[in-house]
Amino acid sequence: MNDLMTRNNVKVMGQGEQTIIFAHGFGCDQSMWQYIAPKFAENYRVVLFDYIGSGNSDFTAYQSEKYSTLQGYKQDVLDIIEEMDLQNILFIGHSISSMIGMLAAIDRPDYFDKLIMIGPSPCYLNDTDGYRGGFEQNDIKELLTMMEMNFAGWASYMAPLAMDQTKDPKLTYDLENSFVSTNPRVAREFAEVTFYSDYRESLPLLKVPTLIIQCSNDSIVPIEVGQYLNKCIENSTLQIIEAKGHYPHISQPVETTNIIVDYLMK
Amino acid sequence: MEVRLKEAPCGFISFDHSGYINEVNNTFLEWMGYKQENLVGKHIESFLTMTNKLIFHSYFYPNINLHGYVEELFINFTNHTGESIPYLMNAKRFRQDGNEVIDCSLVQMKKRIDYELELRSTKKQMEEAYLEKNRALAKLEQIYLEIEKKQIELMEINSGLVKISNTDKLTGISNRRFFQKKLEEQIVIYRTVEKTFSLLIIDIDHFKKVNDTYGHQIGDIVLAKLANILKIQVRTDDIVARFGGEEFTIILPDTDFEEAILIAQKLNRTIELAEWTETGNLTVSIGLATFSENDTEDSIVKKADQALYVSKEKGRNRATHFRNL
Numbered sequence: 001m002n003d004l005m006t007r008n009n010v011k012v013m014g015q016g017e018q019t020i021i022f023a024h025g026f027g028c029d030q031s032m033w034q035y036i037a038p039k040f041a042e043n044y045r046v047v048l049f050d051y052i053g054s055g056n057s058d059f060t061a062y063q064s065e066k067y068s069t070l071q072g073y074k075q076d077v078l079d080i081i082e083e084m085d086l087q088n089i090l091f092i093g094h095s096i097s098s099m100i101g102m103l104a105a106i107d108r109p110d111y112f113d114k115l116i117m118i119g120p121s122p123c124y125l126n127d128t129d130g131y132r133g134g135f136e137q138n139d140i141k142e143l144l145t146m147m148e149m150n151f152a153g154w155a156s157y158m159a160p161l162a163m164d165q166t167k168d169p170k171l172t173y174d175l176e177n178s179f180v181s182t183n184p185r186v187a188r189e190f191a192e193v194t195f196y197s198d199y200r201e202s203l204p205l206l207k208v209p210t211l212i213i214q215c216s217n218d219s220i221v222p223i224e225v226g227q228y229l230n231k232c233i234e235n236s237t238l239q240i241i242e243a244k245g246h247y248p249h250i251s252q253p254v255e256t257t258n259i260i261v262d263y264l265m266k
Numbered sequence: 267m268e269v270r271l272k273e274a275p276c277g278f279i280s281f282d283h284s285g286y287i288n289e290v291n292n293t294f295l296e297w298m299g300y301k302q303e304n305l306v307g308k309h310i311e312s313f314l315t316m317t318n319k320l321i322f323h324s325y326f327y328p329n330i331n332l333h334g335y336v337e338e339l340f341i342n343f344t345n346h347t348g349e350s351i352p353y354l355m356n357a358k359r360f361r362q363d364g365n366e367v368i369d370c371s372l373v374q375m376k377k378r379i380d381y382e383l384e385l386r387s388t389k390k391q392m393e394e395a396y397l398e399k400n401r402a403l404a405k406l407e408q409i410y411l412e413i414e415k416k417q418i419e420l421m422e423i424n425s426g427l428v429k430i431s432n433t434d435k436l437t438g439i440s441n442r443r444f445f446q447k448k449l450e451e452q453i454v455i456y457r458t459v460e461k462t463f464s465l466l467i468i469d470i471d472h473f474k475k476v477n478d479t480y481g482h483q484i485g486d487i488v489l490a491k492l493a494n495i496l497k498i499q500v501r502t503d504d505i506v507a508r509f510g511g512e513e514f515t516i517i518l519p520d521t522d523f524e525e526a527i528l529i530a531q532k533l534n535r536t537i538e539l540a541e542w543t544e545t546g547n548l549t550v551s552i553g554l555a556t557f558s559e560n561d562t563e564d565s566i567v568k569k570a571d572q573a574l575y576v577s578k579e580k581g582r583n584r585a586t587h588f589r590n591l
Contacts, residue, residue, distance in 0.1 A: 142315075244311075
């Protein structure tokens, strides 16, 4: 089934024995890993991919129903693993992909060695039970509206960009335009799935050893969420990076890499 | 900063890789009611609501880092009174002496945003209306399909009913009602295209004895068996029916007097020679009539009946045509 490799735009690099899967977060694609993935490719086999509806994936494979929960995205991950017959996987997921990886590892713990979650959150909304996800309902509504009003921008952002594609701005431009029409609905639905998700109840089911990396001053996920995850996930380690933002692998690639390498060496 | 950039007809902000503001021009400060010291050194996030922070981080930040530019981003900045002011922002990454700065130019879009919101709500309404129309259409199609299905069902039920109403329950061949209809049809054909037809009335000989000796159940079996023989023996267009009791009729379309007699005689023989395990043997008497100019629906039946009577009189197991009386 070569289709699947094309469907999810799967890219493999590096020669190591063990496999690392890098899974991008909301509104991004695999190019977000360009600052850290090459380093890991020196010692590992690195698998990169785009979720359906993101990057250079096959947009025609997008089904609103399937991707109306993270389970649809989780299935994509399991499909790739099974197609490539991967074992002892190290899964690095950013943001919402941490939860997608978690769901996959709950389903098939035998596939995974370790999970690394970068800026994870099991639930973005504040809850009446005292849980603080960081967002109120209104924030999310406003976000969806703003996204709609930034349609063209979102589309261009989701445009497929291989790591060296910036060399060919014309190509990028063409691709940007080609996705303007299809992308907004997908982006909106992904945003809804992401920001309305609540997987707090699944956390105790995760048994695979997990590293939680959080920025000390994360702009999107409050610091308590990292602690909450650390408490609820049985076999987890919490590492705080002195950083602002939500993308330590872009803003502090060296530090992020070191934290991950240290954890993998343990 | 050059005076002309300070006073440019657009806002200008420059911040470092981490998002801390280095420079801001007067135009932006005036628009927002801030002073230099309110902004410089502060993180850009300080002027973004939660939602705008999210847009900034999930869209702007990775985009500027991966592509080096962002164009036409719609984003709100919070002014000194805490009000969200909408802007259209372009940004470009600029590297100088190993340092990276992000320069942003901003244009207010207060009026534009009103138009946009209006457009957006109109678009939403249109989408709703469109969806509603599609839903209504789908519903109509569904209803139409259901009606069509019901209609087919009704037609099936109807044709079933017609068949039942035209069939003799015991023998499974047509009943008297169907016979009458077909007889009328034959008369119409006679009147329009002048094709004559003949009628046979068949009566089982000594049927009362069969019932009395073997019981009604055997009587019924004999009736059904005879019906079956008649059905097999006739030609495709001939119409066999149970007239009532032990009486059967056969309409022979397009058949004259002579041919009818031959057919009737052949029937006599076939029935006589058939294996009647229930009764040992069985014969029938037949009366014939062929339709002619002055005949009616009633008269032809009467004539055949008279001929049948004569067959019985003459000793049964034979066929008599009315013309030979």
